[in-house]
Amino acid sequence: MSTAAQQTGGRTSAPTAIIIGGGVIGCAAAFELSKAGYACTLLDKGAIHQEASTAAAGMLGAQVEIHQPGPFYELCRQSQEIYKAWIDELEQIGGVTAQYIGKGILRAALTEEDELELRSRLSWIQNADWMKPEDMRRMEPELSAEVRGGLHFHADHQVHPVWLAKSLGAAIVRQGCRIREWTPVFKLLTEPGTGRICGVQTSEGPLYADIVVLASGAWSPALTGPLGIKLDMFPVKGQCISVKTGAPIIRSTVFTHGCYIVPKLDGSYIIGATQAEAGFDKQVTVKAIAELHGKAAALLPRIEEAEFISSWAGLRPGTRDGLPYLGETSELPGLIFATGHYRNGILLAPVTGRIVAQIAAGDKPLEDLKPFSPMRDSAKATASL
Numbered sequence: 001m002s003t004a005a006q007q008t009g010g011r012t013s014a015p016t017a018i019i020i021g022g023g024v025i026g027c028a029a030a031f032e033l034s035k036a037g038y039a040c041t042l043l044d045k046g047a048i049h050q051e052a053s054t055a056a057a058g059m060l061g062a063q064v065e066i067h068q069p070g071p072f073y074e075l076c077r078q079s080q081e082i083y084k085a086w087i088d089e090l091e092q093i094g095g096v097t098a099q100y101i102g103k104g105i106l107r108a109a110l111t112e113e114d115e116l117e118l119r120s121r122l123s124w125i126q127n128a129d130w131m132k133p134e135d136m137r138r139m140e141p142e143l144s145a146e147v148r149g150g151l152h153f154h155a156d157h158q159v160h161p162v163w164l165a166k167s168l169g170a171a172i173v174r175q176g177c178r179i180r181e182w183t184p185v186f187k188l189l190t191e192p193g194t195g196r197i198c199g200v201q202t203s204e205g206p207l208y209a210d211i212v213v214l215a216s217g218a219w220s221p222a223l224t225g226p227l228g229i230k231l232d233m234f235p236v237k238g239q240c241i242s243v244k245t246g247a248p249i250i251r252s253t254v255f256t257h258g259c260y261i262v263p264k265l266d267g268s269y270i271i272g273a274t275q276a277e278a279g280f281d282k283q284v285t286v287k288a289i290a291e292l293h294g295k296a297a298a299l300l301p302r303i304e305e306a307e308f309i310s311s312w313a314g315l316r317p318g319t320r321d322g323l324p325y326l327g328e329t330s331e332l333p334g335l336i337f338a339t340g341h342y343r344n345g346i347l348l349a350p351v352t353g354r355i356v357a358q359i360a361a362g363d364k365p366l367e368d369l370k371p372f373s374p375m376r377d378s379a380k381a382t383a384s385l
């Protein structure tokens with residue numbers, strides 16, 4: 001088996017990287033690696049941007065999505081802090097905007113239980129204020145009279161996920177990244193003797209590189225399992241609908257238990273999202289649309305006047321403990337894990353790209369990666385034997 005160095009005949013050239021997966025995480029990794037001088041090849045089993053990343057709503061919900069303080073909250077906040085500069089850079093390089101909207105999120109309580117849960121977050125959450133019902137309706141007059149108050153997350157902004165994907169795609173192509181669509185990776189290749197990951201076996205034959213980035217979303221365990229690394233990951237199906245109204249009825253994202261309505265720059269609203277473990281099924285069901293409609297109308301009655309545009313489903317890369325897998329392992333050197341971002345991959349894309357590039361450079365990432373260790377499930381499985 002030849003290695004990347006052998007393939008280049010030992011000549012001094014740019015270091016090489018293979019990125020498996022053309023969602024936001026793979027593209028963010030490719031963006032940072034190419035900036036760091038890597039010659040990147042990004043592989044996808046289908047067309048890029050066709051899975052979870054473009055099924056998302058685009059909220060950058062570092063506060064609204066997180067229910068307890070800890071390392072994951074800190075990781076989300078780090079990504080939120082660098083987001084605006086990151087998408088500005090993408091736009092500057094690739095010329096495509098991610099359609100950022102900086103209007104925050106109103107998380108409204110419609111039940112006493114929900115109100116109590118939201119109030120309990122006030123002891124630790126940052127960038128959030130409690131709002132009385134009348135103050136919420138002053139901000140968003142069309143909110144239901146049933147709203148009991150809620151939290152205003154004033155730093156939780158949003159992008160359009162489809163435009164973020166286009167923006168990332170344009171930026172990485174501009175930086176020279178080679179994109180190979182319809183090229184599934186069947187297995188990771190190890191260097192005989194060292195066990196180092198040196199490439200991938202694809203439908204087009206073997207490909208070799210100095211580093212390989214695992215960013216294949218919900219499909220990731222199939223690649224690491226045969227090499228003894230168990231990732232406790234599974235697809236979590238989320239269904240959404242998109243609607244539009246003549247004149248805008250909200251300006252901020254409004255969110256209640258189990259439902260959000262995210263206004264976009266083109267006058268449409270994404271209403272999401274259901275959540276179910278249903279394997280790799282991506283069918284949209286009448287039941288899910290009815291459920292979303294019911295919840296959205298309870299929060300924002302005038303949404304009933306909206307025109308239906310479309311519906312879709314995506315597969316979140318879920319993990320048993322809700323945390324992503326980030327970093328390297330001594331068991332599979334040469335492989336950088338960047339997967340399992342579950343409900344927050346749009347938000348976590350910039351910090352993940354930065355972490356991948358720091359590891360590739362041999363630097364210690366700024367973030368503490370221990371809680372996100374790719375070995376944590378294998379360690380648990382061994383301990384329970």
Ligand SMILES: Cc1cc2nc3c(=O)[nH]c(=O)nc-3n(C[C@H](O)[C@H](O)[C@H](O)COP(=O)(O)OP(=O)(O)OC[C@H]3O[C@@H](n4cnc5c(N)ncnc54)[C@H](O)[C@@H]3O)c2cc1C
Pocket residue numbers: 020021022023024025026043044045046047048049050051052053054055056057058059060061183184185186215216217218219220237238239240272273313314315316317338339340341342343344345346347348
């Ligand atoms: C309905 C819904 C709403 C969401 N809303 C939000 C939100 O508001 N904010 C937020 O931050 N996050 C949100 N998310 C979560 C977010 O979309 C995901 O966390 C994120 O998209 C994961 O990105 P990814 O690149 O890891 O995965 P994906 O986008 O799924 O990309 C993985 C890619 O890998 C490719 N691949 C897989 N296996 C192989 C292989 N063997 N060889 C080659 N290619 C392979 C796939 O084809 C795919 O293109 C939402 C998700 C859903 C479904």
